Amino acid sequence: xxxxxxxxxxxxxxxxxxxxxxxxxxxxxxxxxxxxxxxxxxxxxxxxxxxxxxxxxxxxxxxxxxxxxxxxxxxxxxxxxxxxxxxxxxxxxxxxxxxxxxxxxxxxxxxxxxxxxxxxxxxxxxxxxxxxxxxxxxxxxxxxxxxxxxxxxxxxxxxxxxxxxxxxxxxxxxxxxxxxxxxxxxxxxxxxxxxxxxxxxxxxxxxxxxxxxxxxxxxxxxxxxxxxxxxxxxxxxxxxxxxxxxxxxxxxxxxxxxxxxxxxxxxxxxxxxxxxxxxxxxxxxxxxxxxxxxxxxxxxxxxxxxxxxxxxxxxxxxxxxxxxxxxxxxxxxxxxxxxxxxxxxxxxxxxxxxxxxxxxxxxxxxxxxxxxxxxxxxxxxxxxxxxxxxxxxxxxxxxxxxxxxxxxxxxxxxxxxxxxxxxxxxxxxxxxxxxxxxxxxxxxxxxxxxxxxxxxxxxxx
Amino acid sequence: xxxxxxxxxxxxxxxxxxxxxxxxxxxxxxxxxxxxxxxxxxxxxxxxxxxxxxxxxxxxxxxxxxxxxxxxxxxxxxxxxxxxxxxxxxxxxxxxxxxxxxxxxxxxxxxxxxxxxxxxxxxxxxxxxxxxxxxxxxxxxxxxxxxxxxxxxxxxxxxxxxxxxx
Numbered sequence: 001x002x003x004x005x006x007x008x009x010x011x012x013x014x015x016x017x018x019x020x021x022x023x024x025x026x027x028x029x030x031x032x033x034x035x036x037x038x039x040x041x042x043x044x045x046x047x048x049x050x051x052x053x054x055x056x057x058x059x060x061x062x063x064x065x066x067x068x069x070x071x072x073x074x075x076x077x078x079x080x081x082x083x084x085x086x087x088x089x090x091x092x093x094x095x096x097x098x099x100x101x102x103x104x105x106x107x108x109x110x111x112x113x114x115x116x117x118x119x120x121x122x123x124x125x126x127x128x129x130x131x132x133x134x135x136x137x138x139x140x141x142x143x144x145x146x147x148x149x150x151x152x153x154x155x156x157x158x159x160x161x162x163x164x165x166x167x168x169x170x171x172x173x174x175x176x177x178x179x180x181x182x183x184x185x186x187x188x189x190x191x192x193x194x195x196x197x198x199x200x201x202x203x204x205x206x207x208x209x210x211x212x213x214x215x216x217x218x219x220x221x222x223x224x225x226x227x228x229x230x231x232x233x234x235x236x237x238x239x240x241x242x243x244x245x246x247x248x249x250x251x252x253x254x255x256x257x258x259x260x261x262x263x264x265x266x267x268x269x270x271x272x273x274x275x276x277x278x279x280x281x282x283x284x285x286x287x288x289x290x291x292x293x294x295x296x297x298x299x300x301x302x303x304x305x306x307x308x309x310x311x312x313x314x315x316x317x318x319x320x321x322x323x324x325x326x327x328x329x330x331x332x333x334x335x336x337x338x339x340x341x342x343x344x345x346x347x348x349x350x351x352x353x354x355x356x357x358x359x360x361x362x363x364x365x366x367x368x369x370x371x372x373x374x375x376x377x378x379x380x381x382x383x384x385x386x387x388x389x390x391x392x393x394x395x396x397x398x399x400x401x402x403x404x405x406x407x408x409x410x411x412x413x414x415x416x417x418x419x420x421x422x423x424x425x426x427x428x429x430x431x432x433x434x435x436x437x438x439x440x441x442x443x444x445x446x447x448x449x450x451x452x453x454x455x456x457x458x459x460x461x
Numbered sequence: 462x463x464x465x466x467x468x469x470x471x472x473x474x475x476x477x478x479x480x481x482x483x484x485x486x487x488x489x490x491x492x493x494x495x496x497x498x499x500x501x502x503x504x505x506x507x508x509x510x511x512x513x514x515x516x517x518x519x520x521x522x523x524x525x526x527x528x529x530x531x532x533x534x535x536x537x538x539x540x541x542x543x544x545x546x547x548x549x550x551x552x553x554x555x556x557x558x559x560x561x562x563x564x565x566x567x568x569x570x571x572x573x574x575x576x577x578x579x580x581x582x583x584x585x586x587x588x589x590x591x592x593x594x595x596x597x598x599x600x601x602x603x604x605x606x607x608x609x610x611x612x613x614x615x616x617x618x619x620x621x622x623x624x625x626x627x
Contacts, residue, residue, distance in 0.1 A: 015497060015596030141537075141544055141551040142558075150561055157565050164572050176497065179591035194576075197589050199601075201510050203499040208514050209575045216518075216568050223560060438498035438596075458501075 009279040010446050011099075011437050018441070022434045023177055025272050026185070026427055033423060040420035047413010048116070054406040055120040062124045063398065066375075066382030067407035069232045071414050072117040073374040074256075075110065076228060077249070078367060079418050080158060080221060081257025082264075083108035083165060085286070087214040095457045096285050098440045099277045102433040103268060104261045105166040106425050108217070110418045111159025117414060118155055122148050125232070126386055133390035137235035147231035154224045161220050165213040166425070171196055172206065172435040177428070188428060225250035233381040237322060239315030239393030240381075242307075248300035249377075255293035255339070256370040262286050262363035264422065266356065268431045277432050280356055287359035290366060291347040297369075298340045315393035322380050327400035331376045339369030463609055466495075466588040466625040467600045467616035475598040476505045478619035482602060485615050495589070495599035505598075517574025518567040525566025529559040588627035597622070 012018055051068070058064040086104035089097035127144040128134055139146045175196040177189035196202055229249035234240050262283065269278040305324075308316040324332055342365045352358035383398035403411070443458045469475040475494060482492045483506070494505045502509050533555040541549045593599050600621070604612045609626075616624050 015594075019497075019594055138554070138557060140554040141542075141547070142554040143536075146554070146558075150558060153565070154561055157561070157568065161568055164568065168575065172497075172499075176594040179594045198495045198497055198593055198599075199493050200502075200507050201493075201512065203496070204502065204509060205512055205514055205575065206499060208512070209571070212514070212518060212571055212575075216564065216571065220564060220568075223564070227557070434594075435498055442498055442500065 009276050011277050011441060013441055015438055015441075018437050019176055019180065019434055021274075022277075022430045022432050022437065023173075023180060025268070025274075025431045026177065026429070028272060033427070037420065037423055040416045040423065043416035044413050044420050046409050047411075047417060050406045050409025050413055051117065051120050054410065055123060058406070059120070059123050062126060062386050063383045063401070064404070065121065065124045066379030066401060067403045068117060068121060068410055069382055070374040070378035071407075071411050072114055072121065073228060073232065073249075073378055074371050075113050075117070075414055075418060076224065077253040077370050077374060078256035078260045079107050079110040080114065080162070080224075081253040081255075082260045083162065083214070083217050084221065084254050084257045085261040085289070087218050090211065090214055093459050094285075095440060095444050095455075095459075096281050098436040099274075099279075099432050100261060100265050100282050100286070101436060102169065102429070103264050103431055104257075105162075105169050106422055106429060106431065107257075107260050107264060107418075108162040109159075109166050109425060110421045111155065111162045113414055113417050113421070114155045115152070115159060116417075117410070118152050121232070122152065126236075126389060130386070130390065135235055135390050136238070136241075138230050147227070147235075151227050151231050154220070154227050158217075158220050158224050161213060161217045165210070165217050166429065167192075168206070168209045168213050169433060169436075170429045172198065172202075173430055173433060174428075176434050177430075185428070192428070221253070222250050225253055229377075233378050236381040236389060237319075237384055237394055238389060238391040239318055240322075241315070242304050242319075244300055244304040248297075248304060251293070251296050251300050252339070252370055252373055255290070255297055255366055258286060258290050258293055259363035259366040259370070262290065262359050263367065266360040266363075269356070272431065274432060277437060280354070283356050283359045284354050287347055287353035287362065290343065290359060290362055291353065294340050294343040294347065294366065298344075301336075301340075313393075318394040318397070321397045322384075322394060323376065326380065326397050327383065328376045328380050331372050331379075335369055335372035335376050337369070338365050339373055343369065463604055463606060464588040464627045465602050465604065465609070465612050465616065466590060466627075467619070467621035468590055468592060468623045468625070469598045469600065469619075469621055470596070471620065472500070472505070472598055474620040475600055478600045478616055478621065479506045481615040481619050482600070482612065485611060487602060487604070487608070487612065491604070492600065492602035495593050495601055497594040497596065505600075514571075514574050517577075518571045521570025522563050522567040524570070525563040526559060528566070529562035530555075532562070533558050588625050590623075590625060 012021070054068060082104045086097060086101035125148060128137060128139055128142065128146065129144050171193065174189045174193035175198070178186055178193045181189060226246040229246045234242065234245055265278050265282060268274060308319045343362045346365065347353055347362045379401055380398060383401050384394060385396060385398065388394065388396060445456050447454050447456045467478055469478065479492070479494060483489070489508045494507045534550060537549055537551065543549065588601060590597065590599060600616060602612050613624060
């Protein structure tokens with residue numbers, strides 16, 4: 001229960017008004033959206049040009065590909081982490097997440113971007129065995145190109161589950177759009193709705209399919225983080241042995257996912273006029289999750305760091321020289337500041353968390369932190385001389401590698417393509433689930449206790 | 462065989478219609494409630510069908526696991542290279558592939574299961590009204606021509622705003 005007047009914003013109770021207001025998000029901003037789609041498409045093409053340029057000019061030099069691997073890990077850790085924001089509250093039956101769960105699902109369909117970036121990386125990722133020596137990895141005696149095949153397949157699987165999750169949750173809304181639009185949109189929605197009429201069996205299976213797909217997404221995401229973090233960074237550095245690293249990588253991905261949802265929710269709320277749907281309650285809850293994720297980040301980092309710091313073996317010292325005080329020392333400092341210090345110090349204040357803008361600024365800080373962290377981890381790992389990759393520990397620390405024009409193009413293109421996909425999907429899928437808000441209204445009622453406002457929520461499932 | 466759809470604004474009226482049809486001797490399963498919102502199960506006294514959705518991922522997982530076990534075991538046994546005196550079957554590397562193939566197969570079978578169990582695509586959706594997405598509740602029944610008037614009366618009596626026939 002909340003006594004704060006600001007928390008007392010509520011979606012309209014009339015289902016017809018809710019339907020019209022939410023479906024309108026697929027039509028709003030016609031001219032602006034079209035221009036944006038054109039600009040983002042051009043920038044995405046530039047990204048592909050960057051990938052091709054890199055592939056044709058630098059495919060014989062593995063050490064130049066660290067930024068591309070970092071960009072892949074960055075998209076995986078931000079956009080692909082977003083659906084977790086809808087998955088966790090669903091498991092906990094939390095009502096507050098209903099208005100933002102669709103946003104999380106929409107961001108999650110950008111898995112295709114990772115697959116595109118992975119394709120050229122397959123050319124430069126070294127096989128497990130070179131000149132008779134096998135590098136240390138999780139693949140033990142597996143065939144030479146196991147990481148190439150299984151990592152790509154895992155990214156494809158994540159993309160499939162992301163699309164299936166969005167489709168599952170959006171199916172009833174396709175039926176609503178089919179019944180309330182005309183022309184091409186009606187035809188597309190009709191095709192996607194597959195004859196959904198809201199019968200008992202259809203609603204009953206809806207609950208189950210969203211639950212199942214959410215579970216699959218969680219299992220797949222964690223698995224993909226494990227594979228990508230080990231195959232594209234840890235196993236590239238001789239002597240880097242860290243059992244916590246895949247978990248820390250996944251944790252950074254959840255932090256990035258929360259930040260992505262906060263940013264998109266803030267934009268949708270502000271520019272689509274959904275103040276009554278996405279309220280301070282959602283930002284308050286997301287701000288707390290964000291704060292917890294920042295604390296988890298430092299916990300995982302320190303748990304790994306203390307072992308290397310105290311161990312002081314040759315390989316431990318090499319790890320410190322490469323990833324902490326070496327070529328990416330300034331990026332490490334930036335990563336520490338933006339992943340933990342700034343978001344922690346910002347979100348520690350209840351007044352900041354308990355606002356709409358506070359968590360948004362915290363999310364921007366955290367997303368920058370995720371980027372710096374991925375650069376810090378992947379660029380030095382790929383900079384290691386390939387002839388040293390099978391050594392017991394790293395004896396030659398590579399120099400700082402700065403991004404070239406192709407890296408910058410790929411970064412711009414990858415981020416643009418994420419926004420492009422979100423924008424294109426939002427033309428047919430409402431940013432806020434119509435049926436989820438109708439259910440929100442059905443199950444939750446604003447009540448007044450003497451002078452305080454509160455919400456009474458039913459949890460019948 | 463005809464389909465009737467009674468439209469209700471008040472959910473209580475729709476629940477009364479469902480009770481009326483049950484009391485009127487109509488077989489459970491021939492009538493259902495259509496809503497634009499997922500009401501709690503059983504809110505209208507409707508028959509909640511048992512679905513077998515969980516069987517699809519389980520079946521898919523078993524197939525994926527079996528295939529991956531066969532793939533990893535057969536390939537290693539086909540080329541039995543002993544490295545450093547270690548066993549030929551490298552269990553921990555196999556686990557990664559087994560997990561991935563199990564998950565992938567479970568996901569694919571779940572998608573198929575969802576389509577199948579949701580009765581989608583619904584090629585002949587029968588009588589329907591778009592106002593259901595505006596908060597109206599539909600009570601739909603399939604009846605023989607001889608029972609048409611009886612069903613209509615029950616829907617009217619329970620306070621339907623409109624009755625559609627197809």
